Amino acid sequence: MLKQFKNIWTFRGFIIGSIRRDFESRYRHSMLGAVWTVLVPLSTILIYVIIFTKLMNSRLPNATTPFSYSIFLCTGMITWSLFAEILSRCNGIFLENANLIKKLNFPRVCLPLAALGGALVNFFVTLSLFVIVMVFLGNYPKLIWFSAIPILIIQLVFAAGLGIIFGVINVFFRDMGQLFGIIISLWFWTTPIVYPLNILPDYVASLVSLNPMSVIVTSLQTIIVDGVSPPLLPLFVVLILSVITCLIALHLYRKRVDEMVDEL
Amino acid sequence: MGNIVAHEIGKAYREYPSKWSRFYEWFVPFSRNQFSLNWIVRNISFEIKAGEAVAIVGFNGAGKSTLLKMIAGTLSPTEGTLVANGTVAALLELGMGFHEQFTGRQNVFMAGQLMGYSLPQLKSMMPQIEAFAEIGSYMDKPLRTYSSGMHVRLAFSIATATRPDILIIDEALSVGDAYFQHKSFERIQRFKRQGTTLLIVSHDRHAVESLCDRAILINDGTVESEGNTGKVMDYYHALMGSEENRQIQQDALPDGTYKTISGSNEVSVINVFMLNSGLAKTDTFEVGESVELVVNLKTNVQVEKLIVGFLLKNKYGQEIYGINTHRLERPLTDLEAGKLLSYSFSFSAALGPGNYSVSISLSREDSHVEKSYQWTDRAFLFHVINKSKENFVGCNWLNARATINQK
Numbered sequence: 001m002l003k004q005f006k007n008i009w010t011f012r013g014f015i016i017g018s019i020r021r022d023f024e025s026r027y028r029h030s031m032l033g034a035v036w037t038v039l040v041p042l043s044t045i046l047i048y049v050i051i052f053t054k055l056m057n058s059r060l061p062n063a064t065t066p067f068s069y070s071i072f073l074c075t076g077m078i079t080w081s082l083f084a085e086i087l088s089r090c091n092g093i094f095l096e097n098a099n100l101i102k103k104l105n106f107p108r109v110c111l112p113l114a115a116l117g118g119a120l121v122n123f124f125v126t127l128s129l130f131v132i133v134m135v136f137l138g139n140y141p142k143l144i145w146f147s148a149i150p151i152l153i154i155q156l157v158f159a160a161g162l163g164i165i166f167g168v169i170n171v172f173f174r175d176m177g178q179l180f181g182i183i184i185s186l187w188f189w190t191t192p193i194v195y196p197l198n199i200l201p202d203y204v205a206s207l208v209s210l211n212p213m214s215v216i217v218t219s220l221q222t223i224i225v226d227g228v229s230p231p232l233l234p235l236f237v238v239l240i241l242s243v244i245t246c247l248i249a250l251h252l253y254r255k256r257v258d259e260m261v262d263e264l
Numbered sequence: 265m266g267n268i269v270a271h272e273i274g275k276a277y278r279e280y281p282s283k284w285s286r287f288y289e290w291f292v293p294f295s296r297n298q299f300s301l302n303w304i305v306r307n308i309s310f311e312i313k314a315g316e317a318v319a320i321v322g323f324n325g326a327g328k329s330t331l332l333k334m335i336a337g338t339l340s341p342t343e344g345t346l347v348a349n350g351t352v353a354a355l356l357e358l359g360m361g362f363h364e365q366f367t368g369r370q371n372v373f374m375a376g377q378l379m380g381y382s383l384p385q386l387k388s389m390m391p392q393i394e395a396f397a398e399i400g401s402y403m404d405k406p407l408r409t410y411s412s413g414m415h416v417r418l419a420f421s422i423a424t425a426t427r428p429d430i431l432i433i434d435e436a437l438s439v440g441d442a443y444f445q446h447k448s449f450e451r452i453q454r455f456k457r458q459g460t461t462l463l464i465v466s467h468d469r470h471a472v473e474s475l476c477d478r479a480i481l482i483n484d485g486t487v488e489s490e491g492n493t494g495k496v497m498d499y500y501h502a503l504m505g506s507e508e509n510r511q512i513q514q515d516a517l518p519d520g521t522y523k524t525i526s527g528s529n530e531v532s533v534i535n536v537f538m539l540n541s542g543l544a545k546t547d548t549f550e551v552g553e554s555v556e557l558v559v560n561l562k563t564n565v566q567v568e569k570l571i572v573g574f575l576l577k578n579k580y581g582q583e584i585y586g587i588n589t590h591r592l593e594r595p596l597t598d599l600e601a602g603k604l605l606s607y608s609f610s611f612s613a614a615l616g617p618g619n620y621s622v623s624i625s626l627s628r629e630d631s632h633v634e635k636s637y638q639w640t641d642r643a644f645l646f647h648v649i650n651k652s653k654e655n656f657v658g659c660n661w662l663n664a665r666a667t668i669n670q671k
Binding site for chain 1: 277278286287290336337338339340352354356357360361363365366370373374377378379380381382383386
């Protein structure tokens with residue numbers, strides 16, 4: 001175990017290099033280059049804000065500002081995008097890098113780590129833009145927003161574990177590639193991102209609350225939209241669950257990594 | 265550092281009877297293993313000391329690459345233990361981890377990071393890599409504008425930027441232009457002198473014999489022969505003969521090399537000797553001397569057709585001259601069993617000074633691969649000395665004369 005971490009540390013240059021290369025290669029041949037990194041999420045955020053505030057006039061129940069639904073939606077969407085991006089990148093990571101895996105000897109677990117890093121870069125760009133837009137709309141950052149950080153860490157652990165499990169399974173059962181699309185869209189709609197949890201009938205709401213992503217997303221919404229701290233017990237349960245997911249992922253990875261090279 | 269010990273290693277791939285059986289095995293609790301093992305290589309044991317240069321030879325699909333990948337660490341053995349001490353650099357496929365749209369310099373960083381080098385290390389290695397690759401301003405152009413030769417130059421330069429304890433080369437020597445081939449060959453030889461263990465897969469007998477001390481022949485997924493390079497290469501050559509009734513026999517010769525006899529033995533050599541211009545039996549000849557090669561043989565069964573040939577090789581195993589009675593239009597047909605025959609080939613020993621070996625082929629057709637009665641490598645050894653001719657270089661005496669016209 002310790003040796004594996006040391007190995008990953010040796011290859012940190014490769015992980016950072018892959019993240020940079022991935023970032024650079026996306027915009028390499030476009031005229032605007034890295035500007036697109038900002039332009040795409042900015043337009044998404046603005047579209048949400050304009051459509052839901054001005055055109056559809058959406059309001060949250062007991063809302064305090066006209067922008068509350070947009071803020072609610074963006075909080076959920078940005079968090080979800082991070083989660084979904086990690087999962088979808090990890091899902092194909094071993095298959096896409098089959099050539100490297102078969103011909104070079106390096107710690108393969110670096111690949112999902114680089115995917116995680118890549119998704120994080122995108123997340124931070126979008127997050128900064130979101131904060132800037134919020135400031136423009138008169139919602140100044142509050143100290144309590146920093147309590148989102150541990151929740152995001154829990155989410156990262158959960159996503160990383162799940163992503164590695166998906167990635168490994170996908171090597172042996174290629175159906176995972178197709179199934180993934182269904183899983184992720186089902187999961188999206190069973191997470192209170194576009195709708196608040198309290199508009200659901202009670203029995204549905206209690207079912208949706210069993211979803212770990214619901215706990216994470218609603219906690220973040222409570223912090224950002226309402227500015228109060230979320231209940232800690234469900235988050236603690238999700239933390240335990242995330243750690244267990246990660247342990248399962250590590251076990252699966254270590255057990256199957258040799259066979260994986262044969263299968264690719 | 266640099267030694268490799270393999271004990272009874274084998275590699276097998278899992279084969280499942282259907283797409284669903286793996287699913288069943290994974291997800292149904294307490295289910296039994298559904299797969300059967302398909303062995304690629306098995307029961308391979310060998311020991312390679314640090315600083316040795318060993319050739320791995322064998323037919324396509326014999327399991328050479330699988331074995332090398334296990335030593336390089338990309339594949340793990342299914343059974344047995346394999347210990348390779350020290351850093352391993354594998355030139356199994358040059359240019360892995362390259363990205364077409366990035367520049368050569370960026371690719372050096374990326375491929376280097378994939379090999380485990382840190383950024384500062386790569387920065388200090390960069391001038392040396394650049395100097396060795398000699399691709400000039402292309403270093404800062406995207407890889408997609410490279411010729412395949414430039415690709416190889418850059419890839420080889422990164423892969424061998426620092427001296428590894430173990431270097432694995434899979435046919436990589438035959439890439440690049442003559443100039444770069446020579447340059448990379450020299451770097452490999454320098455590594456060898458400095459103590460790097462070399463493992464080389466090649467079908468080029470000359471490269472193998474000039475670089476390697478020892479060879480391991482892999483056939484049908486296991487070690488078929490091992491030892492002195494010449495001996496193993498002769499054995500390998502004998503394996504190429506016809507499959508039926510294959511018997512390969514290797515007898516030690518007084519000089520430490522081996523005489524290799526293979527084939528169906530339907531016809532066999534009794535003895536081989538050479539006569540000098542005075543018709544005396546000897547093994548030392550003068551450059552340009554008229555000599556006679558005598559092959560006495562016996563048919564052990566009735567044969568429909570017999571072709572007898574001989575092949576001269578120099579001390580590196582390079583073929584100097586070969587001919588047979590098919591090409592000399594003297595085939596014999598319908599021979600009864602137990603017949604004794606004496607063949608005599610006369611030629612001029614217009615050879616450079618040095619040691620030579622004679623291989624004898626007894627076959628049904630022109631090529632011994634078709635049907636080999638008997639093939640003998642190192643059936644006779646002789647040397648050529650230069651006492652009377654001008655002092656020349658090379659393996660042939662072409663009897664050149666100089667004419668000068670002054671105007």
